[in-house]
Amino acid sequence: MVSFSDIVSNVGALLRQRTLGRSIVLLLSVAILLLLIVNATTFVMIQRTAAFNDQVEAAWQARRSGRLLLLNLKDAETAQRGYVLTGLYSFRMEYDRAVQANAYLVDTLAERLGNDPVDVSTVEAVTRLSRDKILEMGAVIALSQTGQGQQATRRIAQGGGKALMEQLESELGDLDRRMGTRLAQGRAQSEGSATFTAVVNGIAGVLILLLGAVVFLLVWRYLAELKDAQATVDRVNAGLEETVKARTAALVRSNEEVQRFAYIVSHDLRSPLVNVMGYTAELEQAGRTIDLQMTKVETVAPELLERDALTAAREDIPEAVGFIRASTEKMDRLINSILKLSREGRRNLVPETLDIGGMTERIADTVRHQLEATETEVVVGEMVPIESDRLSMEQILGNLIDNAVKYLQPGRPGRIEVNGRDLPGGWVEYAIADNGRGIAEKDHERVFELFRRAGRQDQKGEGLGLAFVRNSVRRLGGEVTVESVPGEGSTFRLKFPRRLILDEAGDAL
Known part of the structure; x- marks a missing residue:
C-alpha cells in the first residue's frame, strides 16, 4: 500500500x-x-x-x-x-x-x-x-x-x-x-x-483560460514529442519483433533437440542395460551351478574345498548379483521416467471442456483400496469446469492424489480435500489439500526438481512425480505452488487459464 x-x-x-x-x-x-x-x-x-x-x-x-x-x-x-x-x-x-x-x-x-x-x-x-x-x-x-x-x-x-x-x-x-x-x-x-x-x-x-491555453500548448508539444517517440519505438519494435521470433524459433528448436536427445539417450542406455540385466541373470544361474558343484565337493572330498571359495560362492557372489540387479532395476525405472517426460513434451495438446469434479472422483476410485486400508476420506468440493487437455489434467491430478495417499501421517485417519474456484482475469484455481506428513519450508521448491525428494525416504519413488506435474502444468499455461507445515499437511494449488489457447504446433501459448 x-x-x-x-x-x-x-x-x-x-x-x-x-x-x-x-x-x-x-x-x-x-x-x-x-x-x-x-x-x-x-x-x-x-x-x-x-x-x-x-x-x-x-x-x-x-x-x-x-x-x-x-x-x-x-x-x-x-x-x-x-x-x-x-x-x-x-x-x-x-x-x-x-x-x-x-x-x-x-x-x-x-x-x-x-x-x-x-x-x-x-x-x-x-x-x-x-x-x-x-x-x-x-x-x-x-x-x-x-x-x-x-x-x-x-x-x-x-x-x-x-x-x-x-x-x-x-x-x-x-x-x-x-x-x-x-x-x-x-x-x-x-x-x-x-x-x-x-x-x-x-x-x-x-x-484559468490563460493557464488552460498554456497547458494546451504544452500538451500539444508533449503529444508531438510522444508521437515522434512512438515512431522511434515502432521502428525499434519492428526489429525487436523479428529478433524475438528468431530467438523463439531457436528456443523451440533447442527444446525439441533436448527432447530428442533425452529420448535417444534413454533409448541407447536401455540396450546396454538390457545386456547387463541379461548377463546378471546368467551370472546368477552360474552362481547357483557353482554352489551345487561345491556342495558335492564338500560332501565327497571336503578336504579339497577352500573355505574362502565357499564363502565367495554362497555369500559374496549372490550379494553382488543382488546389488547389480537392484541398481539395474532402479536405472530402468529412471530411464522409463525420462522417456515418459520426453513423450509428454512431444505430445500435442487437445483442449476440451472438462468436468474436473467427476475426473477427480474417478481418480480417487482407482486408489480406493489404499484409501480403505489407511481409513482415508477423499472429499471433492465445489469444482469449476475448465477447457484444457484431458490427459494432462488426469496425470496432474492423479500424481498429486497419489502423493497425498503415499505420504499420509501414520496413526491418524487421512483426509484429502479437492476444491476449485474462479479467479479474476479468466483464471481457475484447484487446491488439493491433505493432513499428511507435510513438507519443510526449505523443501517447498526442491520437491518440484528432477530426482529430488524431501523428508523420510520410506516410500518407493525416483523423485519425478512432482517434476512431471510442474512440467505438465506449465505446458497448459498454468503454475503450481505448495503450502505446507510439517506434521499438519500440505496444500498444492494449481492455477490455470479458464481456456487453453494453442499455437499451430498444438502447444500452449
Missing part, C-alpha cells in the same frame, strides 16, 4: 526534474489553487450577500409593520367617528376589528425591529401612544353608547385624539425613515458584494 510519505517523495522528485511533466503539473496545481481561492472567496461573498439581503428583508418587513400599524389605528379612528356621527353598527364592528388587531401589529413590529436601542425606544413609545389612543377612542364610544352624542362630538373636537395620532405618526414616520435608510444601505452593500464576486470570478476565469 502506497503511504502518504511515498506520495510526497514522488511528487518532490517530479518537481525537482526540469521536464514538461513538471511544468504541466505546476500549471495545473496553480489552476486548482486559483479555483480553490475563487470558490472560497465566492462562498464568503455569497454568505455576506445573504446577510445583507436578510438585513434588507428585515428592514422592509419592519417598515411595512409600522405602516400597517398606523393605517390600522387610522381605520379605527375613522370607524369611531363614523359610529359617533351615524350610530351605525357596521362602524362599530370595523372599530372593534381594528382595536383587536392593534396588539398583534404592535408585537409584530417589536419582533421585526429586534434589540436595537433606538428601535426598542420607538416600540415602547408606539405601544404607549397606541394604548392611549385606543383608550381615548373607547371613552368617546362609551359616551355615544349612553346617548351622550353631543359630549362625544365635543370630546373629538377638543383634539386630544388628534394630538395622540400626530405623535404616533411622528414616531412611526421616524421609524419609516430609519428603515428606508437601512434598506438603501443594505441594497448598496448587497450590490457591492455581488459586483465584487462577479469581478473576482471574471478575473479568475480569465486567468
Whole structure:
C-alpha cells in the first residue's frame, strides 16, 4: 500500500526534474489553487450577500409593520367617528376589528425591529401612544353608547385624539425613515458584494483560460514529442519483433533437440542395460551351478574345498548379483521416467471442456483400496469446469492424489480435500489439500526438481512425480505452488487459464 510519505517523495522528485511533466503539473496545481481561492472567496461573498439581503428583508418587513400599524389605528379612528356621527353598527364592528388587531401589529413590529436601542425606544413609545389612543377612542364610544352624542362630538373636537395620532405618526414616520435608510444601505452593500464576486470570478476565469491555453500548448508539444517517440519505438519494435521470433524459433528448436536427445539417450542406455540385466541373470544361474558343484565337493572330498571359495560362492557372489540387479532395476525405472517426460513434451495438446469434479472422483476410485486400508476420506468440493487437455489434467491430478495417499501421517485417519474456484482475469484455481506428513519450508521448491525428494525416504519413488506435474502444468499455461507445515499437511494449488489457447504446433501459448 502506497503511504502518504511515498506520495510526497514522488511528487518532490517530479518537481525537482526540469521536464514538461513538471511544468504541466505546476500549471495545473496553480489552476486548482486559483479555483480553490475563487470558490472560497465566492462562498464568503455569497454568505455576506445573504446577510445583507436578510438585513434588507428585515428592514422592509419592519417598515411595512409600522405602516400597517398606523393605517390600522387610522381605520379605527375613522370607524369611531363614523359610529359617533351615524350610530351605525357596521362602524362599530370595523372599530372593534381594528382595536383587536392593534396588539398583534404592535408585537409584530417589536419582533421585526429586534434589540436595537433606538428601535426598542420607538416600540415602547408606539405601544404607549397606541394604548392611549385606543383608550381615548373607547371613552368617546362609551359616551355615544349612553346617548351622550353631543359630549362625544365635543370630546373629538377638543383634539386630544388628534394630538395622540400626530405623535404616533411622528414616531412611526421616524421609524419609516430609519428603515428606508437601512434598506438603501443594505441594497448598496448587497450590490457591492455581488459586483465584487462577479469581478473576482471574471478575473479568475480569465486567468484559468490563460493557464488552460498554456497547458494546451504544452500538451500539444508533449503529444508531438510522444508521437515522434512512438515512431522511434515502432521502428525499434519492428526489429525487436523479428529478433524475438528468431530467438523463439531457436528456443523451440533447442527444446525439441533436448527432447530428442533425452529420448535417444534413454533409448541407447536401455540396450546396454538390457545386456547387463541379461548377463546378471546368467551370472546368477552360474552362481547357483557353482554352489551345487561345491556342495558335492564338500560332501565327497571336503578336504579339497577352500573355505574362502565357499564363502565367495554362497555369500559374496549372490550379494553382488543382488546389488547389480537392484541398481539395474532402479536405472530402468529412471530411464522409463525420462522417456515418459520426453513423450509428454512431444505430445500435442487437445483442449476440451472438462468436468474436473467427476475426473477427480474417478481418480480417487482407482486408489480406493489404499484409501480403505489407511481409513482415508477423499472429499471433492465445489469444482469449476475448465477447457484444457484431458490427459494432462488426469496425470496432474492423479500424481498429486497419489502423493497425498503415499505420504499420509501414520496413526491418524487421512483426509484429502479437492476444491476449485474462479479467479479474476479468466483464471481457475484447484487446491488439493491433505493432513499428511507435510513438507519443510526449505523443501517447498526442491520437491518440484528432477530426482529430488524431501523428508523420510520410506516410500518407493525416483523423485519425478512432482517434476512431471510442474512440467505438465506449465505446458497448459498454468503454475503450481505448495503450502505446507510439517506434521499438519500440505496444500498444492494449481492455477490455470479458464481456456487453453494453442499455437499451430498444438502447444500452449
